[in-house]
Amino acid sequence: MLLVEAWQFVAAHPERFFGALYTHVALSAAALGLAIAIAFPVGVLLADKRRLALAAITAANIGRTLPSLAVLALVMPVLGTGFVPALFALTLLALPPILINTCTAMQQVDADIVDAARGMGMTRVQIVREVELPVALPVIFAGIRTAAVQVVSGAVLAAYIGGGGLGDFITSGIAMMALPQLLVGAIPATLLALGTDRVFGYLQKVLTPAGMRAR
Amino acid sequence: MIEIRGLVKQFPGAAHPAVDHLTLMIPEGEVCVLIGPSGCGKTTTMRIINRMIEPDAGSVLVAGRDVTQVDAVDLRRGIGYVIQQVGLFPHWSIADNIATVPKLLGWNDARIAARVDELLALVGMEPAMFRSRFPRELSGGQKQRIGVARALAADPPVMLMDEPFGAIDPITRARLQDEFLRILRSLKKTIVFVTHDIDEAIKMGDRIAILRDGVLVQYATPMTILAGPADPFVESFVGTDRALKRLALIRADAALEPLGPVAPAHAIAAQASLRDALARMFETGADTLAVTGSNGEVLGLVTLAGIRANTRSDDATNHCQSPYCL
Numbered sequence A: 001m002l003l004v005e006a007w008q009f010v011a012a013h014p015e016r017f018f019g020a021l022y023t024h025v026a027l028s029a030a031a032l033g034l035a036i037a038i039a040f041p042v043g044v045l046l047a048d049k050r051r052l053a054l055a056a057i058t059a060a061n062i063g064r065t066l067p068s069l070a071v072l073a074l075v076m077p078v079l080g081t082g083f084v085p086a087l088f089a090l091t092l093l094a095l096p097p098i099l100i101n102t103c104t105a106m107q108q109v110d111a112d113i114v115d116a117a118r119g120m121g122m123t124r125v126q127i128v129r130e131v132e133l134p135v136a137l138p139v140i141f142a143g144i145r146t147a148a149v150q151v152v153s154g155a156v157l158a159a160y161i162g163g164g165g166l167g168d169f170i171t172s173g174i175a176m177m178a179l180p181q182l183l184v185g186a187i188p189a190t191l192l193a194l195g196t197d198r199v200f201g202y203l204q205k206v207l208t209p210a211g212m213r214a215r
Numbered sequence B: 001m002i003e004i005r006g007l008v009k010q011f012p013g014a015a016h017p018a019v020d021h022l023t024l025m026i027p028e029g030e031v032c033v034l035i036g037p038s039g040c041g042k043t044t045t046m047r048i049i050n051r052m053i054e055p056d057a058g059s060v061l062v063a064g065r066d067v068t069q070v071d072a073v074d075l076r077r078g079i080g081y082v083i084q085q086v087g088l089f090p091h092w093s094i095a096d097n098i099a100t101v102p103k104l105l106g107w108n109d110a111r112i113a114a115r116v117d118e119l120l121a122l123v124g125m126e127p128a129m130f131r132s133r134f135p136r137e138l139s140g141g142q143k144q145r146i147g148v149a150r151a152l153a154a155d156p157p158v159m160l161m162d163e164p165f166g167a168i169d170p171i172t173r174a175r176l177q178d179e180f181l182r183i184l185r186s187l188k189k190t191i192v193f194v195t196h197d198i199d200e201a202i203k204m205g206d207r208i209a210i211l212r213d214g215v216l217v218q219y220a221t222p223m224t225i226l227a228g229p230a231d232p233f234v235e236s237f238v239g240t241d242r243a244l245k246r247l248a249l250i251r252a253d254a255a256l257e258p259l260g261p262v263a264p265a266h267a268i269a270a271q272a273s274l275r276d277a278l279a280r281m282f283e284t285g286a287d288t289l290a291v292t293g294s295n296g297e298v299l300g301l302v303t304l305a306g307i308r309a310n311t312r313s314d315d316a317t318n319h320c321q322s323p324y325c326l
Helices: A002-012 A014-047 A050-065 A068-079 A083-107 A111-119 A124-161 A167-175 A179-207 B042-049 B072-077 B094-098 B100-104 B109-122 B140-152 B170-187 B198-204 B222-227 B232-238 B242-249 B274-284 B304-311
Strands: B002-009 B019-026 B031-035 B057-062 B079-083 B158-162 B190-195 B207-212 B215-220 B267-269 B288-292 B298-303
Touching: A002 A014, A002 A179, A014 A050, A014 A083, A014 A124, A014 A167, A014 A179, A050 A083, A068 A083, A068 A124, A083 A124, A111 A124, A111 B079, A124 A167, A124 A179, A167 A179, B002 B042, B019 B042, B019 B057, B019 B207, B019 B215, B031 B042, B031 B198, B042 B057, B042 B158, B042 B190, B072 B079, B079 B140, B094 B100, B094 B109, B094 B140, B100 B109, B109 B140, B140 B158, B140 B170, B170 B198, B190 B198, B198 B222, B198 B242, B207 B222, B207 B232, B215 B222, B215 B232, B222 B232, B222 B242, B232 B242, B242 B274, B242 B304, B267 B274, B274 B288, B274 B304, B298 B304
Parallel strands: B031 B190, B031 B207, B079 B158, B158 B190, B267 B288
Antiparallel strands: B002 B019, B002 B057, B207 B215, B288 B298
16 A cells, blocks of 8 residues: 555656656765775775774774764764765765775785795786786675665665755655655665665676686 | 805894805706705795895896896796795686796797697696686695696796695605606706705705705705715704615616626616615515616616615715805
């Protein structure tokens, strides 16, 4: 019954629904893209420097414990409301898992492999590009997958600071005690998060070099 | 040829130098084994040769060139490198692993593919069966065969091997040692071979350099070291059974005596060692064995007295101690 009403709501306001869905996906994709662009190179560069890497990982771990809503709430007084503050908050949310996984994955590449590569005359850049990155890739991508799911679910909360997205239906649904409207936000947001996990899980499998796939 | 002159390396915080004024000359085409207890500086010395470690003082000349005057990356591409843990790249096929250095040197694909197959065959692995496999699909012994093939890929005149067979079970290790010696006979490489296993050193080395606390204690052929250890440290290092180890290095036909009127009841092949001959004597109770050639013809005799004469070390005690006096 509720589902039918929720469907009727979507049918009555298609542009509102698809607009929110679009904002939701765009916000998530942009935040994830930004986070990868920042955390991946930083993680690769820091992996070499034991002390800095440890500091960064510790900081990232603290960042990870902050509840998503708290991050959004902390951003609002500084950046105000709207898409950009929401993007900023979600990017912050996505940084720690990518940074932590990139750093540790690069550090955990077998020292003997790196020694052999160096001893055969690979340059530092060749070692990173041809050996360390491909070997570390599955773990790095696991971090990206975690971040992606976190961002897609976290984006629901963007509505609280006027960032738009599917969260709009949830907040207004709660405010007006309109359950069907709440479901219009909640069901697609859930499916989106589950779908993201599946898609990135598949990508992770594909990106794992053939010689390293679990048999 | 590799020439090491006055090499010194001290690691920060270490009580004594890892390598302490080491001077050593390794003739072209020979296998030089660096051996000693852990911390004696053998691996450090080896790693200075291809500049994985930079020395504090002294120099290393490979084929007359001071290694510190050459670009480290170019230097390493010209020196084969094998380590105990092999370090195969898990994300690359066996063929790609073997092709590492040729690819770095920019060989074309056809030349690389031909070379990969040639090397797989050389280390006794069927090319069609193994070239597209991945390292995790291989046994420890197979991995190390690939490790050796990879080091040989660009046909470097010099190879560095750090305990290459150390992590392999004794039976496979013996087989790999034999195969490697067979490969070396056809290839003529100058090899620096690090081990802590004296039996391996005696088997593999044309010369053995015994190190202790970074100092060269003795540098000589296995035979000379077994016959006349330079000091009590070397003596205890080579073991109380050094007489037997020596016998293992001498072929039966090298101690040949003329055939007497009575043919012995038991025989041994000419290429067997005197240690094998001794074992055979204990086994059969005979103190004289016939030595037979490859077609079973009797070449002569070995006697217990003859073997005993070969275990006496007094004839070899006047050997020279200088590393340049071989």
